[in-house]
Amino acid sequence: MTQDILTLNAVAKHFAVDGRKVEALRGIDLALRPGEFTALVGASGCGKSTLLRLIAGLDAPDAGQILLNGTQVRGPSRDCGLIFQDHRLLPWLSVLQNIELALSGTTHSAQARQKLSQASLDLVGLADFANAFPRQLSGGMAQRVALARGLVNRPPLLLLDEPFSALDSLTRARLQTELLRIWAHEGNSMLLVTHDVEEAVLLADRVIVLAANPGRIQAAVDITLPRPRLRNSAEVAALKTLILQGLDDFAEAA
Amino acid sequence: MSARHWHDSRWGTLALGLAFPAALALVWQGAAAKGIIDSSVWASPWLVAKAVATQVRDPQFWSDLGASLWRDAQGTVLGILLGLGAGLALGRSALARDFFGPTLDAAKAVPIFTWVPLLAVWLGSGEEGKIAFITLVTALPVLFNTAEGVRSLEARHLELIRLYHLGRLTTFRRVVLPGAGPAILRGVHQAVLFGWLATIGAEFLFEAGNGMGTNINGFKELYALDFVVADMLAIGLVGIIFDLGFGRIEKFLLRWREDSSP
Ligand SMILES: Nc1ncnc2c1ncn2[C@@H]1O[C@H](COP(=O)(O)OP(=O)(O)OP(=O)(O)O)[C@@H](O)[C@H]1O
Ligand SMILES: [Mg+2]
Numbered sequence: 361m362t363q364d365i366l367t368l369n370a371v372a373k374h375f376a377v378d379g380r381k382v383e384a385l386r387g388i389d390l391a392l393r394p395g396e397f398t399a400l401v402g403a404s405g406c407g408k409s410t411l412l413r414l415i416a417g418l419d420a421p422d423a424g425q426i427l428l429n430g431t432q433v434r435g436p437s438r439d440c441g442l443i444f445q446d447h448r449l450l451p452w453l454s455v456l457q458n459i460e461l462a463l464s465g466t467t468h469s470a471q472a473r474q475k476l477s478q479a480s481l482d483l484v485g486l487a488d489f490a491n492a493f494p495r496q497l498s499g500g501m502a503q504r505v506a507l508a509r510g511l512v513n514r515p516p517l518l519l520l521d522e523p524f525s526a527l528d529s530l531t532r533a534r535l536q537t538e539l540l541r542i543w544a545h546e547g548n549s550m551l552l553v554t555h556d557v558e559e560a561v562l563l564a565d566r567v568i569v570l571a572a573n574p575g576r577i578q579a580a581v582d583i584t585l586p587r588p589r590l591r592n593s594a595e596v597a598a599l600k601t602l603i604l605q606g607l608d609d610f611a612e613a614a
Numbered sequence: 615m616s617a618r619h620w621h622d623s624r625w626g627t628l629a630l631g632l633a634f635p636a637a638l639a640l641v642w643q644g645a646a647a648k649g650i651i652d653s654s655v656w657a658s659p660w661l662v663a664k665a666v667a668t669q670v671r672d673p674q675f676w677s678d679l680g681a682s683l684w685r686d687a688q689g690t691v692l693g694i695l696l697g698l699g700a701g702l703a704l705g706r707s708a709l710a711r712d713f714f715g716p717t718l719d720a721a722k723a724v725p726i727f728t729w730v731p732l733l734a735v736w737l738g739s740g741e742e743g744k745i746a747f748i749t750l751v752t753a754l755p756v757l758f759n760t761a762e763g764v765r766s767l768e769a770r771h772l773e774l775i776r777l778y779h780l781g782r783l784t785t786f787r788r789v790v791l792p793g794a795g796p797a798i799l800r801g802v803h804q805a806v807l808f809g810w811l812a813t814i815g816a817e818f819l820f821e822a823g824n825g826m827g828t829n830i831n832g833f834k835e836l837y838a839l840d841f842v843v844a845d846m847l848a849i850g851l852v853g854i855i856f857d858l859g860f861g862r863i864e865k866f867l868l869r870w871r872e873d874s875s876p
């Protein structure tokens with residue numbers, strides 16, 4: 361039996377917003393197996409980004425436990441990468457320098473870092489923009505650079521916060537395929553937040569549905585369809601409907 | 615549609631900017647020629663022009679200009695380095711801020727020239743005193759601007775330091791220094807301009823030595839006001855060159871945040 365790469369036990373997090381207590385997350389239990397592709401869907405504001413920040417070690421939970429490879433998360437780890445919802449590029453660094461930042465402190469030589477960064481940039485179709493500054497990129501291009509930065513150091517667990525949200529459907533489809541290819545090649549674990557249920561069904565082994573107020577896990581749906589999955593196949597459509605219904609039911613009940 | 619005026623072009627702007635001083639010089643010259651103003655007290659533009667022509671051929675002028683520039687360079691470089699170091703420490707460390715902040719804010723309220731007697735006593739009114747004064751004048755704007763720039767770094771950018779486990783050097787080179795860059799450069803720009811003012815000021819206020827301030831003083835004693843004005847023009851020109859030159863450097867270093875230029 362292999363150990364889970366990530367385990368969450370009764371994780372809770374609240375914020376004080378305008379003097380009110382907002383329960384961003386309550387009682388989150390979750391386990392990710394190594395090499396598993398998990399998608400996280402849920403309405404806006406239900407705590408998806410908060411959950412990723414906790415797992416990445418950028419924030420600490422108020423209650424519960426987060427274990428990465430069996431050890432408690434106390435801060436960011438090299439074993440866990442995060443692609444932020446906003447692109448988070450440093451405006452004063454060139455595109456390539458931004459990507460190289462993610463390799464800082466690794467054992468690679470400066471040359472190797474540059475090479476890896478360039479390769480990652482090629483992957484997202486922006487080979488010619490290595491020396492551009494972030495302000496010279498469109499929103500979708502910046503998001504692709506952020507993706508390249510997230511992928512460059514090949515973490516065993518990669519958290520992706522709506523990485524394709526600003527992309528046109530063609531680019532999005534291409535990068536989804538690319539992400540699957542990388543995942544198949546690396547055999548790492550992916551935790552992808554998306555508001556696109558179809559994307560979740562197409563990519564993931566398991567789709568977790570989060571409910572809002574307080575943020576909690578409402579359902580988990582295993583997707584056992586063989587890959588590559590076809591966007592307009594009946595099976596994909598059926599699963600999509602099932603998950604969307606789950607989201608709707610909840611919205612009505614709330 | 616944006617209206618374009620003839621004075622939108624570079625040369626147009628320049629011509630417009632020069633029109634006022636040129637007209638002033640003309641009126642002045644006319645008034646002096648007609649004896650309306652006493653041209654021994656109010657050096658006429660013509661006399662000033664002749665004085666300029668004499669000065670540029672006078673080795674003493676060049677040696678004084680060189681002495682001032684060298685003094686300025688030493689004091690300003692020292693001041694910028696000190697201001698930068700102190701500003702970074704103050705911006706990064708809340709402890710340092712709480713400890714030194716109030717004193718520095720109080721020091722800001724003390725007119726800088728009141729330091730002259732103290733510095734003269736401590737360091738003598740020779741070269742050390744002058745350079746120390748220039749250093750003080752240039753360090754302060756760099757310090758305050760740097761501290762402010764570092765303090766205003768955005769949390770969402772600083773978060774990357776933790777996420778990517780950036781070392782001290784990388785944090786400094788890739789995040790803190792460039793992130794605070796606009797503010798630091800603002801401070802350095804001020805320092806470059808103030809440094810030149812402080813250099814001339816120090817040459818007036820401290821014991822005479824060499825330099826443009828001394829040069830001016832010599833002509834003042836002789837009532838050669840045409841030469842005084844010629845020196846003023848030279849000092850002003852150096853200031854303008856510093857300002858424009860540094861503006862270019864600033865623009866290059868901050869090209870990452872510029873709106874896309876043509
Ligand atoms: N730093 C913070 N301070 C205060 N409240 C916060 C903070 N971060 C998140 N919240 C609150 O936590 C809740 C969940 O926010 P979160 O960003 O995790 O939502 P999300 O599911 O990622 O939404 P979206 O799909 O719109 O990105 C929201 O109610 C938000 O107001
Ligand atoms: Mg979010």
